[in-house]
Amino acid sequence: MVAVIVFLSGAATMALELAGSRLLAPSFGNSIAVWGALIGVILAALSLGYVAGGRLADRWPSWATLASVLAVASVYTALLPLLAPLATAGGAASRDPRWGALLAAVNLFLVPSLALGAVSPIAMRMAAVSVERVGRTAGNLYGLSTAGSIVGTLATSFYLVPLLGIRSFFQWLAMGLWVLTLVALVQAVRRRSVPVARPGMWVWLVVVAAPLLVGFASARQAQDTGLVYEADSLYHHIRVREAGGIRYLHFDNSWQSALDLTRPEEPVFTYIRQMDVGLLFQPDPRRALFVGLGAGTAPERYTRLLPELRAEVAELDPAVVDVARRFFGLEETERLQVTAVDGRQYVRRAQGPYDWVVLDAYYSDAIPFHLTTREFFQEVRSVLAPGGAVISNVIGALEGPEAAFLASMVHTLESVFPQVYLFPAQGASARMPQNVIVVATLEEQRVGPEELMSRARAIEEQGGPAGLTRSTARLVDGMEGVEEAPLLTDDRAPVEWLQRIS
Incomplete structure (x- = not known):
């Protein structure tokens, strides 16, 4: 005994x-x-x-x-x-x-x-x-x-x-x-x-x-009157909540996605709409790879806006895929396919090329470091089509002590891609952490702000997403401290330390 x-x-x-x-x-x-x-x-x-x-x-x-x-x-x-x-x-x-x-x-x-x-x-x-x-x-x-x-x-x-x-x-x-x-x-x-x-x-x-x-x-007691669903997966503590007609998806202590139940086609979080800036660099994407699903808001939005787009989504957690289907109306079709697999593994065996690679797997509290390194971005570059764009959603400030992680991400992207552009989503103070859409391209010549604004107007006039000119106007021309920021590699990617500095 x-x-x-x-x-x-x-x-x-x-x-x-x-x-x-x-x-x-x-x-x-x-x-x-x-x-x-x-x-x-x-x-x-x-x-x-x-x-x-x-x-x-x-x-x-x-x-x-x-x-x-x-x-x-x-x-x-x-x-x-x-x-x-x-x-x-x-x-x-x-x-x-x-x-x-x-x-x-x-x-x-x-x-x-x-x-x-x-x-x-x-x-x-x-x-x-x-x-x-x-x-x-x-x-x-x-x-x-x-x-x-x-x-x-x-x-x-x-x-x-x-x-x-x-x-x-x-x-x-x-x-x-x-x-x-x-x-x-x-x-x-x-x-x-x-x-x-x-x-x-x-x-x-x-x-x-x-x-x-x-x-x-x-x-057995209900801890949250707005709680719709709560479960522990292999990777996250997942919660689905409703408040004011909005359904929210949480992972641990982070806000992941949201759905307006009365207007499901309208993004709740501004960074989703800010991703439209990818159209400035590749206005007619036919194939896109999304790394990170959340509630499926982004891939569903772009397959709806772009009738010729075929989207593939790599999501690590099968439970997240199930939640997106059950509570956020995710429907897989021939043009939208979801695979429960690690994003880097998917990229390694992907049959490219892709016109867009959208990286939306960077949480504010737990960043998967292997999706931030130079080696990973080199693998992404190998499946990117000529004229394609890498569109990343990164949380950080543009200057000051809160900018450490974003500066390292930009430095690492610049070591692989000739051009990197920053588009803050909220338009907040440069010293405040916010969603920043970082776009990396293979073009040798940089596109100036005037040309980007001209492209945005043309896309809007042709029936593209409204508000693209407003999103384009948020372009930040450069970021201080990038050259001094740590280069993220598979050998050394101190993302948690950089977040604590931030």
């Missing part, structure tokens, strides 16, 4: 760590910095747990002691979904979310991880029957704990989180730890280390169980 508890506590430790990232993501994102904070806290807690468990094992090597540390882990795990909003409050507004994520991880995961870390030393002391066999006993139990961690890692990430959702997952995890607590307590009673008739034992057991009941009840 000791071996079973060690195995399952190892599984619970990794389940706690992996699922814990989803409690932090709505406020801090899902970047490597957030993962670093979470893993660091878990490792520190386990270290403290090993020390504490060793001392407990020397003084009280009993099933009652084992039941007590399991009870602590069970209670705290049951309360995690209730504590998370308090521990992560203000995270999105934090100047440097790294330290906010670290503090939240300490508040949420230090106690249950410490308790789980104490299990193995106590179990080893209980299982050791002689000094001569203590090494073998320790090796066997460490092996079982690690094997449990492997099972917990795969089961949590492959199946349980997507199947149950985060709140229910933590309640079931707490219930599993409570069952282990009960098993240990039964063993303590059988060995008379805890008298079964002692009323305090049953009171203690009820107290341990109470948070489980509260947690299960809270997991």
